[in-house]
Amino acid sequence: MAEFEPKIVAFVCNWCTYAGADLTGTSRIKYASNVRIIRFPCTGRIDYMLLLKAFDEGADGIIVSGCHPNDCHYTSGNFHARRRWIMFRSLCDFTGIDTERIKFSWVSAAEGAKWAEIVNTTVASIRELGPYTDYKKVAKYPEKEVIHG
């Protein structure tokens, strides 16, 4: 059987982490190709519902990343995001959503190497955890017609 290739979605802000990932590219630092980046203006824009949707649709892991505290292009978007993440992560933990599968990080526009490292460590840890079957089991309608119960 082929090795499990985790599907990982990265939600990143335009000004720091997206630019940081650009720098990873211009620095030609190689990293795992399992991650797909979705660009947001700011971490403040990242709706936690999108994280749930990513799991719904089959993601095995998620990276959420933005500017370091005090570095936000919009001054405080990341501070708002951080508070939201603290509560959302705790709620995920409480409902049994595997918080190991959601990696939060600060990656600045200058941290190309850090981005590569975040991606690689996340891919490695999700590979270890395996596919998110617990979630996938309840995510889709059962193939066979059943009545609730």
Next chain:
Amino acid sequence: MSKIGVFVCHCGENISATVDCAKVAETAGTYDGVAFSVDYKYMCSDPGQNIIKNAIKEKGLTGVVVASCSPRMHEPTFRKACAEAGLNPFMCEMANLREHCSWVHEKNEATTEKAIDLVRILVEKVKYNHSLNEIKVPVTKTALVIGGGIAGIQASLDIANTGHKVILIERDPSIGGHMSQLSETFPTLDCSQCILTPRMVEVAQHPNITLYTYAELESLEGFIGNFKAKIRRKSKSIDEKLCTGCGQCTTKCPVKKIPSEFNEGLGKRTAIYVPFPQAVPNKPVIDRGNCTYYIKGKCKVCEIVCPTGAIRFDQEDQIMEVEVGAIVVATGFTVKQPDFFPEYGYGKYADVITGLQFERLASASGPTLGEIRRPSDGKIPEKIVFLACAGSRDPAKGIPYCSKICCMYIAKHAMLYQHKVHGGKSYVFYMDIRAGGKQYEEFVRRAIEDDGVNYIRGRVSKIYEKNGKLIVSGADTLLNAMPVEIEADMVVLATAGVANEGAEELAQKMHISYDPYKFFAEAHPKLKPVETNTAGIFLAGACQAPRDIPESVAMASGAAVKVAGLFSQDELTREPIIAVVNRQAPPVYSSCVGCFLCVSACPYQAIEKEEIKNRNGEVIKLVAKVNPGLCQGCGTCVAFCRTKSIDIQGYTHEQMYTEVMALLNEY
């Protein structure tokens, strides 16, 4: 039905070396709504752009996805190309196949698969893009300059000289700032007052400049091009129109023992006073905290002696509102007072003074008329010690940064001392000599070599008094930390330059950001040194960090050019990537329920309350409204809104949701 064009760039071999570009284009061609799909060697080249333009025209494309480098690189290029072909530029999106894919992965199927995914995400997103138009904002062509030091003066003059109106406010009774307190200036040793005073006068006389001294910013609303500032004009207790500045009142005022702020406490002033002889405006104010009349209810000597009847004891503070299009903040800095350093015995020893106090001693207009006499007994000090980095570069004191100006002014002080006190001995304790700047290093060398100032590399642990002498006890680190003790007559501390008291509140009033030391934050440390994160507000001088005069002036001129650039347009255009609160047909009007939690979430105070009225003019609903002039498009409100009533153009709910769906499903 969408007609999307997908344009896959090889970027020479930058992308095609690891990504099968033809396959990416071919796969993209199979997606619903993709009307045209092609790969090409250089999409950003003229022929490449022509492929896009022709496809838009010939296929009637409704959306474009360029799969090439980072949008941070070429988004403007391709959007412009689309616009030239008649497609709204915001219908163009870019998939980042180079920085995020080909450059970071090996050549294999997985890399091409990723490239395909990245393109698909954007293809699905662009189906939900809307044509957007740039936002036009009118500009009020008057600038507000806050702070009348050299930076504020320079900014005001530069802006005024471009033909625009300037309102300059200064919280002290006179403009001039710290520069007016200085004796000579490094590295040329020309007299500070002599070069500053003409500028001060120019400000006062300039037809485009309205000067309000003894005035502070009360509040600020609005946004770039359209600020509304409330200014508190503190009561001067005189009628400025009647006052001729004859000086009768200050001469006769019975309260004469107030430490003069201008002289850093080394001289005295009266309760009704002009801070210094060259003050602009040269008209007195009454210091109500010290005036006998305000304390005890009687005196009024000044009123009696005033030949023009200009004294107004009942004058009140005035709040006036002005409309301005841009603001230059030039509120300067202050220095740590030596009471911050108990180890140096300040307060106990009158002859341990700050650098700024030394400036007053050395100044010809100062309390000693330029003679270096120590405060305690007026004697001329035979031995003087200068301590650099008093507080600066000292993380333990909470000031890890370098105050920057001290190395130079210490050299200047020591030099002035040697010039004025023949046979005197001067010592400088320093950590490093930072003399980066035109003619700066030469200046320091002159102090050491020509004027015989003794530089000792090391720190001073304490200062104490013994037999009428100040014993400066330190270590010479160049001599293996050998203990050094100097019996000095006077000690000058180059105390750290710090943010003004109240800097934080002022920043909050203006909604600009500040660093951990309360210095105002520039928008970008390298590329936007005079901008703030709030559009239309600029920084000049030492309110941003300790600065010397040439830097402050350069910054002020830089800020002035930014303002002039802003004022060269009648309307501002802004990217339409902003938040919008939905509006619906009656009876709903908007799904917003008016909880206004978004108001506190917005970093820009861009969300306002809008009353929705019926035909009879009755308010039937209060809903949020985003001010397009203020919104910067971060989208924090969007993720916060429970009713999903706010959306951000370019990153809408549908677009972001679709991206997630497109990423994880087959299309």
Next chain:
Amino acid sequence: MVDLIKRAKELLESSAVKVVIGYEQGTGNKTRALFVEKTEDADKLIFDSRCIQNLAAYVTKKEVKEKGKMAIAATLPVMRSIIQLASEFQVNDNNLLVLGITPESNLIEFANLVEVETFVHQYQIEIDARNKEMLDKLAKMTSAERWKFWVDELAPCFKCYACRAACPMCYCSRCTVDFNQPQWIPVPSTELGNLEWHIMRAMHLTGRCIDCDACYNACPLSIPINLLTKRMLVDAKEHFGNYQPSLKGDNLMSTYKPDDKENFIQ
């Protein structure tokens, strides 16, 4: 409650308010909301330990609000809700008069919401022992066990939205679940959709929920959804310090501190 009846009559007679919201005897052993508009109906007002429905849910209801100025018999949870609603601009002194009922069941009338706030702030929001125990039990489970617990608990939810309807804080005229472009939460009751709905609801109530249990009491299937909001309450306290609904409107989730602590962001 004689005092309440008397005061309700006075308020209605003097036209100080148009409607008094309180409790009456319902069917069976239930109590229920009563809207007194005529003085003679005030005699039906009761108050006893069964009166736990959070009446604050009515002060944002269109049909009730349209009657004019309201007075409301408000227990502590109701008062807390009202302060939170006021901080969100949903009620104010012009449209609401609070007839407080103290934890000792005494009537206390407030001149304005500021006084209500002061009163409310004397009492901390405390999770009751039974639920605390349940939270502890859940905390001790493994993540997988908690996942199973919640999937099982929430699977029966048929999305009648009684929890939402009974919650004073769920006054939005368009809930996120009613939003269909995109469809954030699936409309049908499905295991995952139910979980998403309740997670989202708990997030929306973080920093706003005052722990009145109205959602749980309203649930026809007695699903312990209040545990979600309780856990958020406990966590918020842990992370950001104690909070109380406040007229200042410095809502927990729409504000931040630059030094908010976390230990999971790399």
Next chain:
Amino acid sequence: MNIDKRLVRKDSLEKLFDILKRNSKTIYAPFTKNGKSTFRDTESFGAISTGYIQTTESAKDIAFPRTEKLLDFSKSKEGMSVKGTDLNDIPDVILWGVRPCDASGIGELSSIFNWDYKDEIYINRLSKVTVFGFSCSKSDEYCFCTSVGGNPGNTAGSDILFTLLGEEGDYLAEIITEKGLAVVDLAQNLFEKTDISGKEKFLAELPVKFSHEDIRLKLDKFFESKEWIEQSLRCLGCGACAYVCPTCACFDIQDEAHGKKGSRVRCWDSCGFSHFTVHTSGYNPRNVQSARWRQRIMHKFSYMPERLSVYGCTGCGRCSRACPVDMNILEHLISIQEVTV
């Protein structure tokens, strides 16, 4: 067919359950969680709840599931392909422990799904269901089946109706339909021949509290009554009443797409929701709760009798029990009857 009466010993019920299980029957029986009961696929007799006056949820799920996939669709180069529900996949089900009001509700629900459009999935599901009714020996203040034409021992809708003959007694089994007979055939020895009659004395006593015919006639002129506003002021507009109701049949249809694949799903809806009638334009003809409450009553007591010749209420009282704010349908119906137009 004529109703055949048999005696089932008290302890034979479990044996019956086991025999049915051995015959690969799926059995849906009341199951209690968090103190609330609903019909679930049940594997063991011991798991079946007993002693309830009424289950919290009705049994309508069996033929009209709260969530039901109608079809799968997928896009390909060749175009759209659609795969409907395979009706052969629907399992044979025994619905165990249904009260007579619920059983009769099946008829009312069927009248809706067989009205202008014959709902194939519903009809097929129902055809696979054998209903074991259990008569009521107890009732509570929310019950009013006798006021809407039912009674605690009503055989309508059941395939077999079991009546407990006294507290610790045996069961009288009334075999009402061929489907019922088919079950008896599987366990002949458990269904003993008997000549017992007069089950009535073992049934709950439930006096008639109003006349549904009178209500119907009253409603013809009651549309504009202020009574609706009076009654519904405390209604919070949730869907609890509709979702526990054995006859509420409103549903929503959603297409859930995931890329080029997706499903069409039918799920319950409720006329009590404020958004139920919102037009695309934003206009909402039932924009206040009183209009929605009126709709609920009118639908059950006026529109259904008029169009389908059945009442949309079986008097089970579930909605009153489930309502978080004590909207008691019985109380409100009585007051409608009493109020002068």
